[in-house]
Amino acid sequence: MKVTYLLFILFSFSTNFRAAAQDLSSEEERTINQLSKLRYNYPDSALSLIEDKIQESKKKKTVFLAELLFLKSAIQYIQSDYLASRNTYEELYSLSTELHNEIGIARALNGSGLIYLGRELYEEALKEFEKALEINRKIGDQRNIATNLFNIGICYQELGKWQEAFNSYKESYKISDRNNLATYALMDMNRIGMLFIEKNQLDSAEYYLLKVYESKPNQWEKSYNLSGLTELEIKKGNYNKAIEYGLKSFQIAENIGAKWDASEAAQKLSKAYEGSNSFKKALEFHKLHKAYSDSLLNEEMNREINWAELKQAKAENEQLKIQKDLLSSDKDRNQLIIALLSSLVLFLVILALLYRRHIRQKEKYNQNLGTINRQLAEKKIQIEKQNEDLKQLNNAKNRLFSILSHDLRSPINSVKQLLDIRKSISEVDTEKFMDRLTTEVGNVNHQINRLLKWANTQMDGFKTNPKSIQLDKIIDENLNSIKYIAQEKAIELQHNPSNSFVYIDQEQLHIIINNLLNNSIKYTPKGGCIEINYSEDDKSVFLSIEDNGIGMDKYTLSSLKGDLNERSFSRKGTDKEIGTGLGMLLVKQFLTFNHSNIEIESEEGKGTRFILTFPKATEDI
Incomplete structure (x- = not known):
């Protein structure tokens, strides 16, 4: 589920500064209020004025300066300048720590969490939000507690932890409702409604979404709410009602410039029109969805560039720190030599004492030299480790390109x-x-x-992210994508679904199933049959994919069961289809990565049976 980031960004940044107002003069409070009003409609002008005020206030480290830094970081984030925003948050954190200003510390942690969340680094974002929540609970800031809980709910939802996400949204809603934070409460109910849609609990989803709809939310939240109602009605098969909600959502999203919401609404309208057999309108909104998706992709590329700049800046800072330390060491050594020479001139007559002192200084110098040598050795080990990491990243990139081209x-x-x-x-x-x-x-x-x-998600290295997956739904999705290929060969697809949940990386499971089904079609002649069955025990789920195709001889079967990193021999299919042998290599590797395995039974001229064993999920969510 894609996160509507702009909603919670505005939600988080809209928090006012009343909790710190007692530390501001009336003039400072008035200045912060005026700049807060400017930041959304005239962000560039607001940022310029804030910079001027910061320069005027930097001589005195006060709460007023912390408030200016907070506004500055918020505007930089909204403008997608993550490098500058991250640096300003760090400055805010340092200043607030020095001032013992817990409100500023919590804001800096929350802002850092938003940057991680924008990068889809949900575990890192969760840690920052939880630190901010702990501080806000301590000082009793109800508005910011609700904010932190909402953002924590988003992290859990993206991590697939449904119950934790529900609990966070529910607590945020209770606090918002109790403190008359109407907009916050509506956002929580919208999210809870979408959670229930994911769980296919449509009655519960309808309760929460209609409650928001009838409460007359602001335009941002109304667009998101109508989009949710559109998805709900599509699932219920009420396509005309879905079109009604979807058109409203799309119109609002366009009016307020919410590209992601407009893209989502267009996609759902295309699906609703298709369901009502209005294929011309379905195609029209599909094209709109594609246009918005391309625009969002360009913006995502810009964010990737900003993040890369942030990493580069950090590396440069580390290098500067190392250089500074080395210069400091040279300075100390020069001062030591000067001291020795001065001592030699001043205390020439006391040669014995000078000699003794020289010996002591030499020992100290050798100790320092030993320390430097150890540091250099540690740096060498660190560089070697970095080289190994780069090698692994390069291997992951090659595997990633192979998967994309093959699938x-x-x-x-x-x-x-x-x-x-x-x-x-x-x-x-x-x-x-x-x-x-x-x-x-x-x-x-x-x-x-x-x-x-x-x-x-694999750009920083090849990773496996297992979660609870309903196996027969993945099979259905892959059967749907190959059904026309099967029809061309008049192959019958027999799927006997079972409500079985497995613990596995979802995308890697798609690749495994897609490759095995395509292999079965490839080596099954026209008029053949492919049958899919399930079984399970206390710890494992077993999937059987069996065809009555041409089967394999002993040499081919041995090749398939070969080394984990070795491509298998690839034969032409029954319609002269060609292959690379890469598919079965990916299947074996991904099964190994996910603690699963495969058994192959085949007899030449009679067909092949693949038996896959997956870890059974402990929770069906």
């Missing part, structure tokens, strides 16, 4: 097959052909978006 072949081949037969169909079948082509293009777009989103 995009199947959906693109489906579209190519449809385009190859377009000249041979009659005018009567043209509409069916276009419907089918639209569905396949949608499947391609969905798979590409899913793979790119997963690839983004």
Whole structure:
């Protein structure tokens, strides 16, 4: 689920400074109020005025300076200048610690958490928000407690921890309702409603979303609420009602410039119109969704650049610190030599004493030299470790590119097959052909978006992020993406679903299932059959994918069961389909990464059976 970041950013930054007002003069309080009003409509002007005030106030470290730094960091974050915003938050944290200003410390921690959240580093963001929450609970700041709980709920929701997210939103709602924080309470109810949609508990979702809808929320929250109601009605099959809500959500999102909300509303409208058989309107809103998605992708690239600059700046700061330490060491050594020479001139007659002192100084120098040598050795070890990390990152990148290129072949081949037969169909079948082509293009777009989103999480190194997954739903999604390929070969797909949950990385599971199903179709002749069954015990879930295809000889089967990092031998399929051997390599590696395994039973001329064993999930959420 994509996070509507702008909502909680404005939510967090909208917190006023009344808790610190007693530490400000009336003139300072008036200045902060005026700058706060300017920051949303005229951020550049507000930032310039804040910089001037900071320069005037830097000689005195006061709460007023902390308030100026807070406004400055907030504007920099809204403008996506994460490098500058992070530096300002660190300055705010340092100043607030020196002033023993707990409000400023909590704000700095919350801001740091937002930067991590914007980078989808949810574990790191959660730690910062929890530190801020602890401080706000201590000082009894109810408004900021509600803010921190809301942001913590978002982190848990993105991490797939449904119950923890629900508890955080619920507590935030109770505090907001008790303290007449109406906007905060509506945001919490909206999030709770969306949680219930994820759990497919539609009655509960409808209760919370309609409660927000009837409360007349602000335009930001109304757009998000209507988008949720649109998704709810689509799940219920009420497509006309979904279109009504979706159009309102899309209009509001466009009016307030909320690109992500507009993109989501357009996508849901496309789905609703498709459900009501209004394919022309569905295509129109699909194009709008694509346009907004491209724009958001460009903005995401800019954020990636800012984050890279932040990392580079940190590295440069570390290098400057090392250089400063070395210069300081040289200065100390020079001063020591001067002292020795001065002593030699002044106390020439006391040669014995001078000699004794010289010996002592030499020992001290050798100790310092030993310390420096140890430091250099430690630096060498650190550099070697960094080189090894870079090597691992490079290997992860190569694996990532292989996965992307391999897994995009199947959906693109489906579209190519449809385009190859377009000249041979009659005018009567043209509409069916276009419907089918639209569905396949949608499947391609969905798979590409899913793979790119997963690839983004792997940019800093190859990682496995297991969570509880309903296995038969993943099978259904992959069967849907290959059904037209199976139809071209008149292959029957028999799926006997079971409500089984496994603990595994979701995207890696998609890649495993997609490769095995495509292999079964590839080596099953026309008119064949592929059957999918499930079983389980207390600790494991077993998945069987069996076909009545051409099977494998002993050499081919031995190749498949070979080394974990070795590609297997690839044969041509029953329709002369070609392969690379990469698919089964990825299957074996990803199963190993997720503490799962595969058994292969095959007999030449009779078919093949894959038996996969997955860890059973302990919670069905």
